[in-house]
Amino acid sequence: MKLNVRYEHDIPVNAFRWTPKSYKEPLHYHASLEIGCCLSGRGTFYFGGKSFTAAPGDVFIVNNSELHIAESDPESPCEFVFVNFDPGLWQKEDEMLLLPFCYPSGEFLNHVPADSPLAKELEPLILRIWTELRDKPDGYRSMVKGLLLQLGASVLRRQAGLVSERRLTVQRSAFRELRTLLAYVEERFAEPLDLKDLAGRLGVSPSRASRAFREATGRGFAEYVRQLRLNEAKRQLVVTDKPITDVIFDSGFQSVPSFYRLFAASEGLSPADYRYALAPVAISENPER
Structure with missing residues (x-):
């Protein structure tokens, strides 16, 4: 659970x-x-x-x-x-x-x-x-x-003091490779991303990349990308006065209805109410409120 x-x-x-x-x-x-x-x-x-x-x-x-x-x-x-x-x-x-x-x-x-x-x-x-x-x-x-x-x-x-130097070296190497992948995802999360293509960057199978992703982040690949996009949408709602539909697509989401469902499940508010609560100055100028 x-x-x-x-x-x-x-x-x-x-x-x-x-x-x-x-x-x-x-x-x-x-x-x-x-x-x-x-x-x-x-x-x-x-x-x-x-x-x-x-x-x-x-x-x-x-x-x-x-x-x-x-x-x-x-x-x-x-x-x-x-x-x-x-x-x-x-x-x-x-x-x-x-x-x-x-x-x-x-x-x-x-x-x-x-x-x-x-x-x-x-x-x-x-x-x-x-x-x-x-x-x-x-x-x-x-x-x-x-x-x-x-x-x-x-x-x-x-x-570091409880495992062999060889095991620690192997783990550090794998960790750095995975962090390279995470950095790539965090840089490009607003673009279309495919786990198969990302696995190719590491030279591993998609199933191995999926397991490594969950081991490192505690989340599946799709869930991790969704959370990055959601965090970016929340940031833009607060610090910009973009129309909400622009925020949605600029954050990497492709569907307005699915974004609204995800946002409500995560925050318990609509995007407009979230913006109003945290950025009242910006919202006064936003035509979608």
Whole structure:
């Protein structure tokens, strides 16, 4: 089951306290990344076919494509603080921070035991992000971004120290190839794009390119391109006074009705109402309002 994450702040980061149910709920996944720590109690964390005991101080790292869920011990329910964020925050600063999240499920290290040096390093960063987003002191956005970068760098160094140099070299090479593909998509998303043609650029089969795309982004190719186009449409609605039909086609969409359905499902508003809410000056000059 896929969960659609909506961010509660004007930066794509959520932080929340969570007590799992005392029974195993259906596993889910989401396109965002998560890192969290157990504060109290006991339980079990499931990642696909893997499971780990959760105890105070344990840190859990959640990939963006791996099914997961936690379950509390009925006698001592566990409580977590989790940070959930858009991987684009790391990609813009240092794309290598995403390397640990590109390992397949069997090799991905989800559990960081409480007594490890890394857990002791990550837990205060997680808690600080949570308090910054809760209290919103001056400069909290910059502080949260900086703390997230520290989280990413720590996890990257840990992964590099736990796999062979040969395996790390192979993974880095594959990662760079995929990032080249993503950069190409992000540059040309407003144009017609075909996965088969893009796979040819990597010299792999379309099925392999599709799997690699999902492993890296947590989304299928078509969904990823739709989201890029939707983000661009939202940007243009706010910062330009173009007619809405021009925004639709300039963002890469080919059908006005399908765009309206997608936009309403994503934002809960029509494009005109979205523009009016966020850019009242521009909307006053727009003939489509």
